[in-house]
Amino acid sequence: MAGTLVIVGGGEDRTGDRTVLRRVAELAGGAEARLVVLGTATTVPDDLRATYDKAFGDLAAEVTFLPVATREEANAASTVEAIGRATGVFFTGGDQSRIAAVFGGSDADTALHAAWERGIVVAGTSAGAAMMSTTMILGGGEQVPTTSVRTGPGLGFVSGLVVDMHFAERGRIARLLSLVAMFPHELGLGIDEDTAVVVSGSAFEVIGAGTVTVVDAGRATSVRVPASGDGPIALTGAVVHVLPSGYAFELATREPVITEAPVGTRARERGE
């Protein structure tokens, strides 16, 4: 059975409670964890090496930062070996197209998929989150829903969903609505900063400070996508779920699941 994915919306806490990073380390074996942090997406690997060495330092047995900034490094035996003995891998933020171009299809990519099939944790934040699925967002207009959103193939750890990150912070729901209007087969996942989905089997759990917005156009009653990309899209009957920590989601049935004791009303939460 394949391992767990931790898909982080960027901006995860790295110095305080570290709820999201702590979960990554725990899933990788806690005090026994051997984490490899991959900096392929970033152009400032030295900064991120220092950041994640410190952030993961007391949470794992071993933290190895690998820049993997070239295809040569991605095909290097040392990279493949480091991934082969890792219990968890964490992709930093940066530019997801760099992960596709530098890491994609390399020996390290093959080794990572093999390790993932054996059950290790694969985690990533921001660009490292976008690339998790078979289709990833590359960029495009964030404001008005148009066809300007651009996608490309990701590393394919999960299929049937597309991840957008820094979601609330950058107001990206128009972009995600555009995407699911064009490709209703895909479920849109908008992940806020310091928030993550932990994917295991066909379900995911929400952790962290913000929310995960699920946009489901599968039951849309009509869709209109202008050919030019200039005009606004139309989309009726899309379903939206806003899920904070305490909620899970069943991908196979596209249904949210409450995992913590539900609080139906404000009064209930107040204990009134």
Next chain:
Amino acid sequence: MAGTLVIVGGGEDRTGDRTVLRRVAELAGGAEARLVVLGTATTVPDDLRATYDKAFGDLAAEVTFLPVATREEANAASTVEAIGRATGVFFTGGDQSRIAAVFGGSDADTALHAAWERGIVVAGTSAGAAMMSTTMILGGGEQVPTTSVRTGPGLGFVSGLVVDMHFAERGRIARLLSLVAMFPHELGLGIDEDTAVVVSGSAFEVIGAGTVTVVDAGRATSVRVPASGDGPIALTGAVVHVLPSGYAFELATREPVITEAPVGTRARERGE
């Protein structure tokens, strides 16, 4: 039967095709229209007087700009008379709480509701749009869905819906989702700039360049609203419609309606 409402998301074109303002003038009688532009919301009435005198100049028979900046002016006989003989009234943008505080409950307000019941057009943009309904948004966090959105009573030309404006441009869907999570009785209407809803009877039509996003939590399957306002809300099963020009919406049944020849697919629109 009451008149028509034109609720504009702000930033309507005032110098080019003027699709939205043209519709306001047409509904008010076109070449026979007597428009009163009310500048209560703004702190720069002179600028807006010049703007709207010019924008409406060749579209209506008569355009009268009234600042109505104080309750004294709102209760003045001359204001009441101007509204009484208008075939259409247009509220400028600015601060919707000024409309509530300065215009609300005044003789001019009473005269306007009477004129509206006789069938005149009541239009407003931005702040002038927000105040149209029985509940209006006053402000509050636009990013993460929390309970920080603040509301107050508007002028009550329409009930059961809450308008947010500059919607795509300012990325306000989180705010609107918060609002309908707290008050699922209300339908959330997010109106983009240079876009409007024309409300007539129990339905509205979308006009202009952008889209109207309808957020319907009426069929939500669960809602969690933290009492503190700090934590994120949860909302599952909300329905979203993104409606450009060519779409209408039936408020009574909460169902979108395609009014122009529908275009089901991208291929269809391309004529393939």
